[in-house]
Amino acid sequence: MERSLWTERLTKTSCPAWTCSICGKGFLSSYGETKFFLTAASNAANRVSDSKYNHEFIVTAWAKxxxxxxxxxxxxxxxxxxxxEFPDNPDSTSDLYFTPKACHPMPDIISIPHNVPKPINELLKDSFKLFFIDTNSCAAKIRTSLEYLLDHFGIIRERTNSKGKSCELNLHARLAEYEKVEPNRASKLLAIKWLGNAGAHEHGNVNQDGLLDAYEIMENVLKDIFCPREPEITALANNLTNKYKP
Ligand SMILES: [Zn+2]
Structure with a gap:
């Protein structure tokens, strides 16, 4: 994941090199005509001021x-x-810079290994779609994907209490179970859970920076679990040893 790609602004002729979510191989680049119009409020302000630099535009753009x-x-x-371009120079040329509010289809923010279980893959892809639109809901989707990750680890969802009744375990309790076997990884997942909790709160305050932190952690954990390089590296080492050891 190249974090800076998700905080970069776009111009009329440039788009961050996001990875195409359809083929997974190509990168996006600006394409076709970018259209931009002053908002109604900026239009109204324009009538009483001749400064054009603080006025807000709404933009539609294309990428390929x-x-x-x-x-x-x-x-x-x-x-x-x-x-x-040079704010202190009155003769400097100006350009339109804009922040994405939505993209369709949505590019992948992190790479998801092909063997990740379907519900985790789908929830993460759904979370990507919300990244620009609703940061709190995006965090909540990432949080839900943890439940399925714990399923993959074989962590139970229910337990029988002392009265013989079946009780559902919440995510925190399930992570505590997982912590007993993988304390290091569990602490990373717990951090994502806190972010998800903040997103699910009525007055959630998750920002894109927090989401990018969660995605970095998630990408690292998924890589570690679903495409570990350790066996591959061990095989390479064995191969070298067999071939060159005198
Ligand atoms: Zn493509």
Whole structure:
């Protein structure tokens, strides 16, 4: 995951090199015509002020996958401002810079190994779609994916209490169970759970920076579990030893 790609702003002719979620091979680049219009509020302000630099525009832009066998088109919505390249120079040219508010289809923010169970894959992909739209709901989706990850680890969802009644374990209790076998990994997943809890709260305050932290952790954990390189590296070492050891 290249974190800076998700905080970069777009211009009329440039789009961050997000990975195409359709083919998984190509990268997005700006394509077609970018349209931008002043918001009604900025239009009204324009009538009483001649400064054009603080006015807000709503933007529609397009991008295309660089893979010639794919060439999927992406629609991007955003909002932004005209800004001078050199703010202190009155003669400096200005350009439109905008922040994405939605992208369809949504590119993948992290790479998900192909052998990740379907519900985890689907929840993470659903969370990507919410990244620009609703950060709290995005965090809640990532949190839900943890439940399925714990299923994969064989952590029970229910337990029988002292009265013989079946009780559902909440995510925190399940992570505590997992902590007994994998304390290091469990503490990382617990951090994602806290973020998800904040997102699910009525006045959630999750920002994109927090989401990117969670995605980095998740990508690392998934790689560690579903495509560990240790056996591969051991095989390479054995191969070298057999071949070259005198
Ligand atoms: Zn593609």
């Amino acid at each position: 996958c660089s893979n010639r066998k794919c060439e999927q088109k992406f629609a991007i919505l955003g909002s932004g401002h005209n800004e001078k």
